[in-house]
Amino acid sequence: MDKDILGNKKIAIIGNGHIGQAIAMGFITGGLKQLQVLISNKSNNIELTKKADYIFIAVKPFIVKSVLKEIKPFIRKKIVLSVAAGVTMEIIEKILGKKQKIIRLMPNIPVSENKGVIGFFANKYISSSEKNEVESLISILGKIIFCKKEKDTDSLTILAGCGPAISAYFIDLLSNFAVQQGFSQGESMNMALKIFEGTIDHLKRHNLIASELIKSVATKGGITETIVGSLYSDRVDVLFMKAMEKGNLKISDLKNKLK
Ligand SMILES: NC(=O)c1ccc[n+]([C@@H]2O[C@H](COP(=O)([O-])OP(=O)(O)OC[C@H]3O[C@@H](n4cnc5c(N)ncnc54)[C@H](OP(=O)(O)O)[C@@H]3O)[C@@H](O)[C@H]2O)c1
Incomplete structure (x- = not known):
């Protein structure tokens, strides 16, 4: 496993629940350094967003909007990766702005053993080099399924998530x-x-x-x-x-x- 995939970059995981912890564990057992994977405790969302390059949103769907509003001023050109079921690109873009780099992921709990199945759908502001970079990172967690259309993330929610x-x-x-x-x-x-x-x-x-x-x-x-x-x-x-x-x-x- 290439442990230098991230270089000096860091990951913030907002939402220290079932899937947030599974993602963190998968990254660490997959070779990332503990210091590169920051996981929030609800009170430090902004602090972690400032420090990280990739911001994972792993809170319950109805909490996503408030978390995005909270961290929006500190996101700038960072990549936001939402794992929340049913929270569409449109909803996220409406809060973060049209040009925000966003990826919707649909992982499942075996990401913690690096054996997940992960749906992947990026918006058009993710460049092909960024897509490749994120692909290397996410493939640590398991098998990526690239969704051709956003609707496929719903199918992946049922297939992979459930x-x-x-x-x-x-x-x-x-x-x-x-x-x-x-x-x-x-x-x-x-x-x-x-x-x-x-x-x-x-x-x-x-x-x-x-x-x-x-x-x-x-x-x-x-x-x-x-x-x-x-x-x-x-x-x-x-x-x-x-x-x-x-x-x-x-x-x-x-x-x-x-x-
Ligand atoms: N579980 C899965 O297998 C799975 C698979 C694919 C996708 N997902 C998606 O992942 C998301 C999380 O699901 P989950 O099962 O991991 O739920 P969960 O276990 O309830 O975890 C959510 C976590 O977010 C925390 N949280 C609540 N408000 C927050 C805030 N304002 N800032 C930061 N953290 C906050 C919660 O803390 P408190 O408990 O203290 O409120 C909890 O630790 C959902 O949107 C779901 O659709 C889950």
């Missing part, structure tokens, strides 16, 4: 079944984790898509086919898509309330 909880839900289902079969809570969780880990490794190593793996395990007339067949015939896939669609509606609702 993805770890959705994945954990399925791990939990498998683990709960193991508990029901008489295994201890700890054994069940470890087993479920290993099954997911092994499945992911297998998919990657053999370059398979998920449906190909299902086909290879669910042989005709076998036990796996019975279980997977039951999931399909009970339309668990439809229920899943319905739940995801509710996420889309929630984002639209959030955006309307933020206007």
Whole structure:
């Protein structure tokens, strides 16, 4: 890992919550120096903004406007990177001014292990050299998905942002079944984790898509086919898509309330 990506520059993270801490941890475990990553304690937003070159906004969506107004006089040519769901470029530009360099990021909690998936959408005031610089920095945290249009950041909110909880839900289902079969809570969780880990490794190593793996395990007339067949015939896939669609509606609702 190139530890000199930042040179003399610094990062300020405004919002010391779940994602703010995960981003800070990801940068530090990824090789940045502790002194280059400043994380706010609510009372020092301005002080940190003055010191840093990259300003991450990691507060709840309804707090973003007040934080931006607070730090606006000290931002000048710095790059603002907002991770807040549903807070559009238009809202941010309206407060900071049209020419402000802004990037919307949509990270997820595994950024702390440098294994995040991070949606990336920059406004037109970010030059290509700045984009490259930020790309090197953000790639410390995981895989960047460049959004062609801003609307894609909403999809990334559901896929990346919510993805770890959705994945954990399925791990939990498998683990709960193991508990029901008489295994201890700890054994069940470890087993479920290993099954997911092994499945992911297998998919990657053999370059398979998920449906190909299902086909290879669910042989005709076998036990796996019975279980997977039951999931399909009970339309668990439809229920899943319905739940995801509710996420889309929630984002639209959030955006309307933020206007
Ligand atoms: N959590 C995720 O996995 C995730 C993923 C992608 C994007 N996001 C986005 O990240 C943002 C933060 O989410 P979160 O889950 O990290 O929320 P969180 O855990 O509640 O963290 C927000 C933090 O901001 C602090 N804060 C409140 N007012 C502040 C102010 N005026 N100045 C500085 N800090 C202030 C809060 O402190 P107090 O608690 O003391 O008020 C808290 O530490 C949201 O906009 C969300 O959409 C989250």
